[in-house]
Amino acid sequence: MFLRAPSCLQQARRHASARSFARSAGLVFCAVTAITLAAPRAFAGEQLPPRSVVIIGQEDPILPWNVAVSTVSRETLNVAPARRVITYAEDLDFTRFGGERYKRQLQLHFREKYRFVPVGAILAFGPAALEFVLGSRDSIWPGVPVVFGAVAEDTVAKTKLPEGVTGRTVRFRLEDMVSSARAVVPNLQQLVLVGDPFERSAYFGNFAKELPELSKSLDFVNLTGLPFADVQRKVSQLPPQAAIAYTAINVDGNGFNYFPREALEQVAQVANRPIVIPAETYIGYGGVGGMVAMPVPIAEDAARLVLRVLDGESPASLPMARGDYIRPIFDWRELMRWGVNEARLPEGSEIRYRQPSFWEQYRGLALGGAGIIAVQATLITGLILERRRRSKAEAEARRSLAEVAHMNRRAGIAALSASIAHELNQPLGAILSNAEAAELLLDRQPLDLAVIKEVLADIRHSDQRAADIITHMRDLLRKNDAEPLEIDLNDVIRRVVELLTPEARLRGISVSTLLDPRRLAVRANAVHLQQVVLNLALNGMEAMRDTTHGERRLTIRTGAADDSHVEVTVSDTGSGLAADTLKRVFEPFFSTKRDGIGLGLSIARTIIERQGGTISAENRPGGGATFRFILPSLVSSSVPQADADVHQMAPARTVARAPAAAAS
């Protein structure tokens, strides 16, 4: 900031007002200063205004607003301790004292009080204080620059400011209180005005002028100037969509003095609607908040202007301006009390007295703790879920395979049911007839015991035969998802062939088995493997529907695929597989049969793959198809059966296979 020497005239006037100097040094000093404009810095102190300021407030000095303003002003003036500013405070208490006589007494009092005090600037807060200063300056502090704060814009506008006066205006608007009330009460229909009458109010005089326009869109109930008891009674019975706008009650309708903030508290205690307020100093005393004027920036701005003046700037070069002192501030407790949605408040609203939640108080700690717990919990949950999901999925897969496999076995049995029933009724019929024949034979004389014995032996054989059929069928029909056991692949084939033979015979199909003479041990579920073979065999039998009678041959072979695998092939002399069928034959629901559902082969594949094997299909060179599955063999597969010829055992490939009788 650059300095300018004040004009000689000003200088002279100032010195004239400072009578202690005038009497002693007189014009000589002034002349010296005037001649040597570029005086050495030793004289600079005299050239600039004295660093002393009279701060004048218009009200009771202990009002919170005034306390804030005067405190902040002094602090701001003395931001640079090296260049101290002496401050004097005068509070005029115009709200309680007034009239021309009081003002004259004050003028006399100040003139005497400051007669020998050099004053560099007057700092006036509030319109009444400014008015008093402007009316008294010439008699008390002639020519001393005046800086004002907290004066309404239109108050300044209607006052013709003399030279050497500048400041910052503030705009208290009823409109702001209306918008605050609307924010607090959605669908606001009534705004109740509580405070001193506007015409007597130092800061809110312009509210009266705003009223007519605002009344067009809102119903105003004016309780200003009423006796306090009336106000209290009325604010306790307001309709739901009303709010109260409290300005300040210094003196009520009965002439009683009030401390405005305490009056607010008392109103708030009985009010049944929220109260919007115009000043920050009211926050925390029962008002919900609103667009409030801030005493601190008001004081800071004004004090900074004073500093510039003290540093030599002319008030004329510091134009008056409106300060930005209105902020949306609300009391959290009141917002809660009235159920105000924070989202409705003006943008950038400050919420005070928010009771910190546990979260806000111990945020860091909670966050850390929760974080650790969350991470742990997530991990644990994840692991548990994963485990559950996996075991569930496994169980599910096992169960559904078992279900489908069982269904498929039942379907297989159903396909064979006619022949199985026939097959079963043969021995049953033989038993019954033999028994009846025996009864008759026993009545004969002489008894032919040899024949009777023969009959009884036949009964036993037939019974065994029936039992075998039932056992095989029951094995297949049982819901068998037992753990895999070590079994001989050849046994599997034998069982299936027994089941199949009657059906094959009926269809004129000859079934041949070429079984490896060794025991082909695999670890598998026997019933599932029987099912695979049964499916492959039924499939082959079905494929031979159109084959001429003598040519229908189903051949099942077992053997070693390599050193560690055993294989089973099921070949037919049917129509063979088309190229695209060959590719898709193991897909679920793929079927070339008119009434097939296409699950048999896909189940076969599933079962084989679950046992760690593979299954494939190919066409035979001579016509028909061969299905082959390979399973890992158990070590014991190389152990010869007790009756096997040791020479036949050596290399798996060269084992001679005895073709089973292919007769029908």
Add this chain to the structure above:
Amino acid sequence: MTAAPPTVHIVDDDAPFRTAIRRVLEASGYRVALFDSAEQLLAELAAGEPGCILLDVRMPGLSGPQLQERLAALGNRLPIVFLTGHGDIPMSVQAIKAGAEDFLTKPVAREKLVASVERALARDAQQRAHDGELEALRARVSRLTPRENEVFALVVRGKLNKQIAGELGTAERTVKAHRQKVMEKCEARSLAELVRMAERLGMAAASE
């Protein structure tokens, strides 16, 4: 004609069952012949032999119903009793329609089996007796002269001698003589008996 005892022909591919049925029937006093397939029966069945057939439905080669068809085509009218391990209604209906005597399911109780066999044999015997009577009747009718045949046909339709004479263009007296001859040759004691004979021979006896 023949005094040969009736034979129950058992056709079943299942040897133990075949044997059991043979035993029970033999013990019940029947003469039994065993065949393990339909083809064997066709090859070995003696023509005109009295008896019946106990026939399995499902067999490799020719099935029971196929054999039934074949025998019908050959004019063999041996009554057939089907025996099946697993029969269904359509199959049995078809077999009965095709003239089967009975349709039994295995296992079959002796009582039931014997009753069916009895019925089948009775039917066979009746058929044979009927066939024998008809044979004799035909022999008698074959002795009629052509003119007598014409008179016979008109008499059994209920024509009066006068009407017959008009239709044949002869004298009523001549017709009367032919009629007398017909009665004698057919060994009929009355007109009613003559009409019954004509019915059995399939001659239309309906009145106009």
